[in-house]
Amino acid sequence: MSASGTATSADEIAAGYAFTGPALDLGALLWDGTCRPDAKIRVPLTVLNRHGLVAGATGTGKTKTLQLIAEQLSAQGVPVFLADIKGDLSGIAAPGASNAKVASRSAEVGQSWTPSGFPTEYYALGGIGQGIPLRATVTSFGPVLLAKVLQLNRTQEQSLGLIFHYADQKGLELVDLKDLRAVVAFLTSDEGRGELKGIGGVSAATAGVILRTLTVFEAQGAADFFGEPEFDTGELLRTADDGRGIVSVLELPAVQDRPQLFSTFLMWLLADLFHDLPEVGDVDKPKLVFFFDEAHLLFDGASRAFLEALTRTVRLIRSKGVGVFFVTQTPKDVPADVLAQLGNRVQHALRAFTPDDQKALRTTVRTFPDSPYDLEELLTGLGTGEAVVTVLDENGAPTPVAATRLYAPESLMGPVADAALERAVRESALFERYAQAVDRESAYERLTPSARPPVAAAPGSPGSPGSPGSPGSHDSANERRDERGEERGDEHESRREDPSLVEQVVSSGVFKSLARSLGTQIGREVTRSLFGTARRRRRR
16 A cells, blocks of 8 residues: 655544544554554544445445444444345344454554444344334335336336326325225226326326236235335334434345345335434434445436435435435445535445456546545555545544544444344334234225225114114214214215215215315325325324
């Protein structure tokens, strides 16, 4: 590692990381091939909502860097979200094992290494794999994110948005994929074809493509990820009884073969947080730091609308106290507009075996501030657990570029045993809340005659609810009307002979309840965010 400077330059670099407030310790400065344990490379806690990038070739230590940062954030009382794609981050809950390699590393960098475990919750998408099931409703997922998962083109994405708009207007709740499939099937049927003309010109051919894509998607097992109970992303903001931040680990090994799905689901989590959290401005420490592993999957094949929404979300969520770190192989995997929002950088080694690798290396070097290092040589010569670092200081200015030998994580560097993970999941206070899937009446039941519940006896008939002499008839009927948001006129509508499907939906209690909710989170049309995501009132 060459550096075109003197020891004074090394001292100047070290001075750039001598912060006065709380900070995370990343490691020790490397200069002319020597590790300087007295020169600590750190990142202020106050700037971790300014986002960041952890990059590097496979096998250079990115995962351990995530683990190191997550541990220190938790210790400072900051909740963390980690996507565990390979299954080796679950060990953050258990104390690490001391060995010669750890002892040597900690001595080199001047680290007081103590084996420690951290409070952890384990999640799994739709309950596939080990973890508390994490689900979203189709309505809250929204058309933009769903179009990304389904790999729809721009025209099809716009058409899907209009179909969501139609369902919102008609009070058709899209809880799971069969609900959305039922709405699209209705709009392509003889009965619903007229409705298709009234929602902005969605062609029957495009609707048919969306229907076929949904059917294939559902057949591939994606139905498990959509439904209720929907995960409340506020769970990610919790701290443990001892004040440490809870590390939420999303276990993804069981769905590694569905990268578009899990990367877009991570974006839903972030968009949902953005939608719900209040503005807080500058904070002493973040409310949450969110690590987006395999970030290139999020951007591959993304539509312009998706990228614009993502860029705005990343830019604006900082003021809500949330920091986002993208984890990928090279900075070129991240669009320039997003990369410009990332103030903190940890760049592990890059390879330059091919012309494309060499081009990526030169591009990466140009994204760093000027430094006394020969960065092209340095980045190809870094060892495992070493990185080039530049962060924002306490005033928001970039720190000097620093070659760094990173600290060793204090938790277990590897997966916990399956039995221990399963026990942690079942003992969680959240398990009972989210473990059992619920399939209530929604669009599918309303649009599919064979799925509709039996019609109740007419009011006033013997033995029917509300008939004279039935137990609690007056109070129970009123309570049910209140809960459904129905009015007396609904009874007259329900006795009409053979109302059309659309009339049934429009006159339903759900639709009228939505219409009366104007000015709240859900109104006549569901309020949607930058990604078209929507939130229902939380039911606990």
